[in-house]
Amino acid sequence: MTTVIQNARVLQDDFLPKEIVHRHEEVNQMSKALEPVLDDDRPQDTFLVGPSGAGKTCIARYTVDKLQEQVLDVESHYIDCWQHSNRFRVLYKILEGVGTSYDVHRSTPLDEMVSRIEAVDSPYLLVLDEVDQLEDKGVLRKLYPMPHITMVLIANRKREVTASLDERLQSRLRSSVTISFDRYTQAELVSLLEDRIEWGLAPGAISTAQVERIADAAAGNARDAIGILRSAARNADHEGAAEIRPADVSAAIPTAREELHERNLKKLTDDQRAVFDVLAEADELPPREIYERYESRVPEPKTERTVRTYLRKLDDYDLVRSAGNGPNRTYEAIER
């Protein structure tokens, strides 16, 4: 029935392309760190850091998959910590990966789960995505003494994760390989989109101009770019159009962005929200001014130090942007 979308699978977030379009350097670095597993040697833990939509998840899954094709007795498992943020669920997912989760339930003792993981005798590559969202870092503490587990940690910032860990785990991670990702450039996004378009859409279903608009709107974020493309293509199909029209793209851009913005806003506490509101109602404010306005609008204001922490969190969520240094620093809310 659809004419624009030929293969919807290719437009899904979690679709893993056969070939990586960019990021060859990052794949090489990661392969090199993990390759010792091929010779029965101990691989290095790796840490992938960078902004969201920069390809971290994709590269991690791609590299681990490739490696597994080469060796049979390597276990690997991917866990999105955003969805599995407590200890039980993470450990459960790991056991699932090795097929010993059959009789595990709510009241299974923690140590029982841990010792089952310890009992795995083949190397285990564990990919923990969005590890900074892991509510219970204790899970990492349980895992780090296990020599057969190699951790691939994915996060926006490395410090965010390491700061909350204990000394021994920090020192294990200090010797890990850190791979930094930057946002995609506009040109990279265009070719990345064209790759998906070739496999996912009918020939000639979208013009170069519209692909470029999508790449511009995504601002270096591949997940957003693909999301916009998907939503525009659906819209065109829904209305029985033969190709993606400019109006389809226009309609897709705000929905993709607003959804993320809304999701992030919902995660804020009342105090964090108040700080955000101060900025949303103003143009650009220096920290001093932000605090004074925040202080006057909540019944029991937190300290300035805490508000500084909030501002950084808002920055992480792409809700707020800072500019300048020292006394010239200002903050502004990012438009949806």
Add this chain to the structure above:
DNA sequence: CCTCCACCGGAACGGAGGGGGA
């Protein structure tokens, strides 16, 4: 070039709350 000022964020601490083990 030096000093001052505003701001940044690390470290250490304590209280609150939740979950696990006896």
Add this chain to the structure above:
DNA sequence: TCCCCCTCCGTTCCGGTGGAGG
């Protein structure tokens, strides 16, 4: 069930940093 421990959050203290202005 109760108690303890672990973890998180916010606070206090403070050293570091980078413009602005003398």
